[in-house]
Amino acid sequence: MKLIKVEHAYKIYKNGTTAIADLSVTIDKGEFVFVIGPTGSGKSTFIKMLYREEKPTKGSVIVGGIDVAKLRNSKVYKLRRKLGVVFQDYKLLPKLTVYENVAFALENLGLPNSEIRPKVLKAIESVGLKEKTRNLPNELSGGEQQRVAIARAIVNDPKLLICDEPTGNLDADTSAEIMNILERINQESETTIIMATHDRDIVNRMKKRVLVIENGVLVSDIKKGSYVVNESDKDSKKKHS
């Protein structure tokens, strides 16, 4: 079953820069997809279009049955309630505790406290932060903060989890922990995960579907289980030999 259907999507900014050009792709429910590409390739724009932070200039972007291009500004919340978003810089509220940060999402949707509490505790437990519910973000490590952000993103059981370089600020071991959590979420609750990343090591280790975007164009759609050749690795191998 298709969750995302992008057809001939273009994104041209007001200054004339073409960030996305004629991009077409479909993503099924329950898939785990990496989006890779160099800085400025348009992968972030593509990710942003999926949660309607950017609107396609032309073409259609359909997420969970909602046409993002036709979605009015005041109705964006209808799309956002179906998905969760995780960022490189966590975007946690510094004055709220771990529990409050996760509950913040549900409180703003108007859910009753009796419903919020079990959901929040379940989400925090699933990212392994049960002991830190009362801590403030600045009392946590980078990896732990990212786990809080993941808990906040999945607390409302979204169909789609969008991750924009979630391991960008983390070391290799912590990145691996985060990836384990994301993989578990993907497998246990069949949540579709789309993750933009620079880290080809992660991509190669996980062996998932990979979309490669360069200069706004989808240059390859690598099937699950394949490797992505790391250009820098090739260079270093050459040097060693």
Add this chain to the structure above:
Amino acid sequence: MRAIRILRRSIRDSFKSIFRNFSLSMASIICTTITLILVAISLFLSYNVRQITTTLEHELTVVVYLDFDVTEEQKIRIENDLKTMSTVEDYTMKSKEEWKSEIGRESEVFGSALKIFEENPLYDSIIVKVKNVDDLKETAEKLRTYDFVDSAEYGEGMVESIINIFDIISLGTISIVIALVVVTAFLISNTIKLTIFSRKTQIEIKRLVGASNVAIKLPFIFEGFTLGVFGSILPILLSIYGYTLLYNVTGGYISTKVITLVEPFPFVFIVSLFLLVIGSIVGMIGSWLSVRKHLKI
């Protein structure tokens, strides 16, 4: 139920945010306080000027002196005519004898001087109160047409110009009130813009987690409302106690009893209510305008 929960949480969050951003909240409150004090002063000035103008208008009289040898029939004729004149509100006839005894009562010197004359040298007179300032000239001219009327005077031109000046002052103070209300809206809006700017991440996250625009705006609108209400407390207290004190100290009039001040009760309560409404509504509108900008993509 969902709407009520969102409303309740918005009120809670607005109070939290006021205390968490204390310095910016204080800046908003002080701005509102200062402008509302100015609004209050303008309001008091405006109402009192209007009151003075009304009092003056009610005191407008044409003083008519009849000829020395006016007959009783002529007096009855003019009295009957005055009764039918549409511009006349009231009149008082005063005979030369009444004048003489009044002068005698007020000053012994003039009283004894008048006694020297065999015949009363004073004139019979009529004090005619007109309904409107514009009726003064017309009434005086009409009365001058009688051949037994010696003079009909009303302070030609001066009264009209005084009232005109008061009208201009009154209009000016109302314009100041309106201008100050607009200034307050801008000040509150700008200060709240600063608090919103410092909470951009919060708005961003709210949008990300799927909060509707209304749910995002509500806490800010309540915040603006509360800041406006806090900002109007001092101006209200100053209005109630300050104006009452001024009224008591002056005895309710300035220099002459014609220039009377508006009685403090219920006047100060009306002004206070006005200040409270302006403070809170302007606060709400200010916040709404500021947050709206951040909800556009």
